[in-house]
Amino acid sequence: MSGRRDELAERLGAVRARIDMAMSAAGRTDDVTLVVVTKFFPAADVDTLAELGVTDIGENRDQEASAKVAELAHRDRLTVHFIGQLQTKKAGGVVRYADVVHSLDRPKLALALDRAAERAGRPLDVLVQVGLDTSGGRGGVAPDDVAALAEVAAGLDHLRLRGLMAVAPLGEPARPAFARLRELSERLRTDHPAATWLSAGMSADLEDAVAEGATHLRVGSAILGSRESHR
Numbered sequence: 001m002s003g004r005r006d007e008l009a010e011r012l013g014a015v016r017a018r019i020d021m022a023m024s025a026a027g028r029t030d031d032v033t034l035v036v037v038t039k040f041f042p043a044a045d046v047d048t049l050a051e052l053g054v055t056d057i058g059e060n061r062d063q064e065a066s067a068k069v070a071e072l073a074h075r076d077r078l079t080v081h082f083i084g085q086l087q088t089k090k091a092g093g094v095v096r097y098a099d100v101v102h103s104l105d106r107p108k109l110a111l112a113l114d115r116a117a118e119r120a121g122r123p124l125d126v127l128v129q130v131g132l133d134t135s136g137g138r139g140g141v142a143p144d145d146v147a148a149l150a151e152v153a154a155g156l157d158h159l160r161l162r163g164l165m166a167v168a169p170l171g172e173p174a175r176p177a178f179a180r181l182r183e184l185s186e187r188l189r190t191d192h193p194a195a196t197w198l199s200a201g202m203s204a205d206l207e208d209a210v211a212e213g214a215t216h217l218r219v220g221s222a223i224l225g226s227r228e229s230h231r
């Protein structure tokens with residue numbers, strides 16, 4: 001057990017050092033939130049991470065996430081981010097444990113999340129997920145549809161539109177894709193000044209995301225290890 005704790009502490013420290021270096025290279029002194037993506041890993045790891053100072057975790061599958069969050073000893077210290085594709089019928093369940101949904105990708109889901117947040121009696125933070133690849137293979141709305149979906153989310157009483165999220169496209173360098181995301185974010189903020197969050201960057205490309213203004217990094221394997229052995 002303590003071996004695992006040491007391993008997590010060391011890798012977390014290394015990721016934090018990478019973030020600090022990238023922030024200073026970009027001349028940034030604002031805050032960036034590290035969301036540790038704990039999918040496939042047990043609640044015990046999440047508890048250890050919370051003891052090591054992690055405040056935000058990311059999960060991408062409803063069944064796994066709801067079971068895991070229910071087991072957490074340190075739930076009160078953690079903000080839970082839902083980062084995966086979400087079926088409309090799962091909206092009610094996700095709103096019960098998630099504080100933020102990063103993967104808003106269609107108006108119907110916005111409506112379902114709004115109704116679920118109303119029933120839960122608390123507002124839900126949402127990010128519009130943008131598809132940066134031309135094939136649409138990694139999810140999200142096309143860049144041209146961001147404004148319309150943002151308008152829908154902003155008009156709902158129980159959702160708080162916080163900004164944009166994206167995954168770097170496959171087979172293309174991340175930096176120019178994140179630069180396009182940053183432009184979309186700037187455009188979004190002219191209509192929605194409070195939508196300042198930019199969720200981008202994973203284990204392999206967090207430096208590129210920091211350079212393009214990411215406010216939230218979603219880092220899994222660089223901290224928890226390979227998910228292959230946990231599937």
Ligand SMILES: *Cc1c(COP(=O)(O)O)cnc(C)c1O
Nearest residue numbers: 037060083202203218219220221
């Ligand atoms: C799994 C996942 C991550 C974390 O990826 P790593 O490469 O393990 O850091 C980030 N974002 C999303 C949307 C994911 O599904």
